[in-house]
Amino acid sequence: MAANHHGILHEENDSEDGHHVHFPEDISANTEIQIQMKGDSIANVHLGFLQHKHKYQIQLNLPISPKSTSLTPIINTPFIAVGNVNSPGDDKCHEVTLELDAHKEGLLRDKFVLKNEAGEEFVIVLHARVLGSHKGTPMLKEGIHCIHHAKDEEEDHSDWQGFD
Numbered sequence: 001m002a003a004n005h006h007g008i009l010h011e012e013n014d015s016e017d018g019h020h021v022h023f024p025e026d027i028s029a030n031t032e033i034q035i036q037m038k039g040d041s042i043a044n045v046h047l048g049f050l051q052h053k054h055k056y057q058i059q060l061n062l063p064i065s066p067k068s069t070s071l072t073p074i075i076n077t078p079f080i081a082v083g084n085v086n087s088p089g090d091d092k093c094h095e096v097t098l099e100l101d102a103h104k105e106g107l108l109r110d111k112f113v114l115k116n117e118a119g120e121e122f123v124i125v126l127h128a129r130v131l132g133s134h135k136g137t138p139m140l141k142e143g144i145h146c147i148h149h150a151k152d153e154e155e156d157h158s159d160w161q162g163f164d
């Protein structure tokens with residue numbers, strides 16, 4: 001076997017079609033939402049691939065630095081709705097449930113703020129790559145569930161307008 005620069009192993013003497021790819025055993029599926037902290041008050045949340053015109057429910061465990069029992073969401077976009085913000089009581093993270101509308105194709109970057117009773121703010125920046133119609137179906141990461149799919153006008157194959 002020979003490995004290319006991406007760590008993918010290729011068998012040199014494959015079967016007659018020669019199109020077998022083998023991945024190293026230590027490679028992971030990367031199915032978890034990635035959260036990168038920038039200082040103590042900014043979290044970059046990488047959601048992976050989403051589908052255009054779909055709405056998703058997303059569950060996050062955020063390591064929020066401003067410790068609080070009560071966090072209030074501040075949202076300046078119509079594409080995010082924060083449902084619940086719970087503190088499990090271990091002072092390590094807050095469980096946040098939100099809905100996100102994948103409203104545009106390409107790179108999506110939306111943010112919202114969680115504010116505690118002392119006025120400290122925690123910024124959550126959501127990052128995703130949104131696939132357009134007919135560009136495939138993404139494998140969703142753990143904690144992300146599709147809850148609505150807006151039907152494309154192209155999906156209606158009939159010219160019939162209905163009864164008057």
